[in-house]
Amino acid sequence: MDVKNDVVVCTPLECESLEEMVASMEKAKAEGADVVELCMASMAAPYLSHQVVDQLLERKTLPAIVSFRLKSSRTLSKGGCYDTCLKVLKRALELDVEFVEMDYEVACEVNMAEYLHNRSNTRIIVSNYVNDGRPSVEKLVDIIACMQATGADVIKLDLCVDYITDLAPIFTVLTHCQVPLIAMAVGNSGLISQLLGPKFGGFLVYGSLGGKPVPGLPSLVSLRQVYKLEYTNADTKVFGLVSNPVAHSKGPILYNPTFRHMGYNGIYVPMLVDDIEEFFETYSGSDFAGFSVGIPHKEAAIRCCDEVHPIAKSIGAVNTIVRRPMDGKLIGYNTDCEAAISAIEDALTERKVSSKGVPNSTSSLISGRTFVLIGAGGAGRALAFGAKYKGARIVIFNRDYKRAKALADEVSGEALLYEALEMFRPETGAILANASAIGMEPNSHQSPVSKEALRAYDLVFDVVYTPRNTQLLKEAAEVGVTTVSGVEMFVRQALGQFRLFTGGSAPEDLMRKLVMEQF
Numbered sequence: 198m199d200v201k202n203d204v205v206v207c208t209p210l211e212c213e214s215l216e217e218m219v220a221s222m223e224k225a226k227a228e229g230a231d232v233v234e235l236c237m238a239s240m241a242a243p244y245l246s247h248q249v250v251d252q253l254l255e256r257k258t259l260p261a262i263v264s265f266r267l268k269s270s271r272t273l274s275k276g277g278c279y280d281t282c283l284k285v286l287k288r289a290l291e292l293d294v295e296f297v298e299m300d301y302e303v304a305c306e307v308n309m310a311e312y313l314h315n316r317s318n319t320r321i322i323v324s325n326y327v328n329d330g331r332p333s334v335e336k337l338v339d340i341i342a343c344m345q346a347t348g349a350d351v352i353k354l355d356l357c358v359d360y361i362t363d364l365a366p367i368f369t370v371l372t373h374c375q376v377p378l379i380a381m382a383v384g385n386s387g388l389i390s391q392l393l394g395p396k397f398g399g400f401l402v403y404g405s406l407g408g409k410p411v412p413g414l415p416s417l418v419s420l421r422q423v424y425k426l427e428y429t430n431a432d433t434k435v436f437g438l439v440s441n442p443v444a445h446s447k448g449p450i451l452y453n454p455t456f457r458h459m460g461y462n463g464i465y466v467p468m469l470v471d472d473i474e475e476f477f478e479t480y481s482g483s484d485f486a487g488f489s490v491g492i493p494h495k496e497a498a499i500r501c502c503d504e505v506h507p508i509a510k511s512i513g514a515v516n517t518i519v520r521r522p523m524d525g526k527l528i529g530y531n532t533d534c535e536a537a538i539s540a541i542e543d544a545l546t547e548r549k550v551s552s553k554g555v556p557n558s559t560s561s562l563i564s565g566r567t568f569v570l571i572g573a574g575g576a577g578r579a580l581a582f583g584a585k586y587k588g589a590r591i592v593i594f595n596r597d598y599k600r601a602k603a604l605a606d607e608v609s610g611e612a613l614l615y616e617a618l619e620m621f622r623p624e625t626g627a628i629l630a631n632a633s634a635i636g637m638e639p640n641s642h643q644s645p646v647s648k649e650a651l652r653a654y655d656l657v658f659d660v661v662y663t664p665r666n667t668q669l670l671k672e673a674a675e676v677g678v679t680t681v682s683g684v685e686m687f688v689r690q691a692l693g694q695f696r697l698f699t700g701g702s703a704p705e706d707l708m709r710k711l712v713m714e715q716f
């Protein structure tokens with residue numbers, strides 16, 4: 198695991214002026230790029246000349262790719278001038294820049310033999326924009342063969358994908374391609390094309406410059422500090438959060454450093470998934486070793502599992518799926534339930550101890566209380582069943598009353614109309630748990646109930662952990678109610694998940710520290 202691979206991290210620089218390009222190069226270097234792509238087609242008219250190439254290359258501080266894409270995902274509407282393009286690329290070649298990148302169409306039209314003959318050290322990247330949904334492996338192989346025939350040293354596929362499943366053929370061709378291959382899939386679903394690129398043999402990965410997010414590209418800083426792709430290789434096991442939305446998750450900053458600390462060859466990536474069944478059918482290989490399951494997939498994920506742990510089965514939701522190495526079967530677990538309930542119990546015990554009470558070790562402090570639950574989705578189910586096992590009386594509020602009623606029936610509880618939540622006043626000692634996404638970033642100003650209504654509760658818990666201190670928790674604390682943050686549940690569910698993922702122990706102190714540093 199400490200053997201580093203030679204992954205090259207590149208950042209595309211799309212700037213309008215020479216000065217901006219030079220400043221961005223400096224920034225890219227500071228953020229850890231190995232190579233910069235100087236996207237000449239992005240320059241404003243006065244800078245669109247081969248003379249500017251001289252000035253840029255004189256002032257460059259990192260190896261560079263000089264590209265002039267007449268047609269690409271990002272410059273499609275801009276078009277560009279063919280003659281200028283040729284002049285710019287030729288000049289870059291004369292100046293012996295590390296890489297020159299040209300469109301496939303250009304490579305087909307120019308006399309490539311002349312370009313190849315005239316270069317000293319420059320490697321020529323030929324890129325092609327593939328924009329037809331989910332390309333098959335066969336189609337990609339054909340495209341690559343045509344591109345290879347141009348004499349390219351490196352081939353680049355610039356893809357536009359709609360779904361994460363569209364990326365699977367790309368990983369297949371990356372693994373088998375004989376020429377150095379770069380695959381760049383833009384758009385939010387494309388992220389793992391970069392993060393898993395080096396594992397599958399990609400020649401180069403792209404990262405975006407701080408403050409200039411590009412959908413589908415990880416930031417340079419996250420590549421250097423979180424994912425550290427230089428430690429991944431063909432044997433690296435892939436883990437990920439299957440969710441939508443997914444970007445809010447602290448999973449990557451938690452798991453990746455922990456894997457390295459434990460000497461475990463794994464990577465954990467966000468997986469923006471729309472159709473969970475299609476996802477598991479597509480990524481069925483042993484490389485994809487384990488998954489966290491987030492909103493809204495926790496219930497549907499059960500159907501994707503070959504076996505489900507009895508507790509998860511009774512809850513009807515999984516938040517953890519592990520691919521059993523022996524036979525490749527998917528085994529589902531629920532670590533949310535234990536995580537949330539133990540966090541609430543510990544807060545109640547702590548409070549009792551600090552008020553000089555003697556905790557009764559035999560029964561749960563949740564027992565006999567009214568447990569008011571908001572939300573009847575995957576997380577809500579885990580809480581409802583957990584509270585029921587501990588002897589609470591469950592009352593459920595959910596926007597979709599039918600779902601509330603169905604869950605209430607399963608836990609011998611009661612469902613009430615969502616509109617009644619505000620005026621609901623439970624008996625003393627009640628716990629309020631929000632298991633809906635209300636209050637989650639970017640809607641962090643929202644809360645499911647008013648501050649006034651919170652006075653009726655003894656403890657308030659929120660599954661939402663981004664932000665750490667949700668509006669609900671802030672207001673509960675303001676009226677003197679004990680609060681338990683979703684961060685505590687997040688850490689605890691991850692401890693259980695890490696043990697299931699790796700079969701080893703979870704370094705709790707480190708994992709807590711990693712999460713706390715984020716808030």
Ligand SMILES: O=C1C[C@@](O)(C(=O)O)C[C@@H](O)[C@@H]1O
Binds near residue numbers: 440445489
């Ligand atoms: O609910 C959560 C949170 C989570 O989805 C995340 O990383 O945000 C990860 C899941 O395992 C967990 O059950």
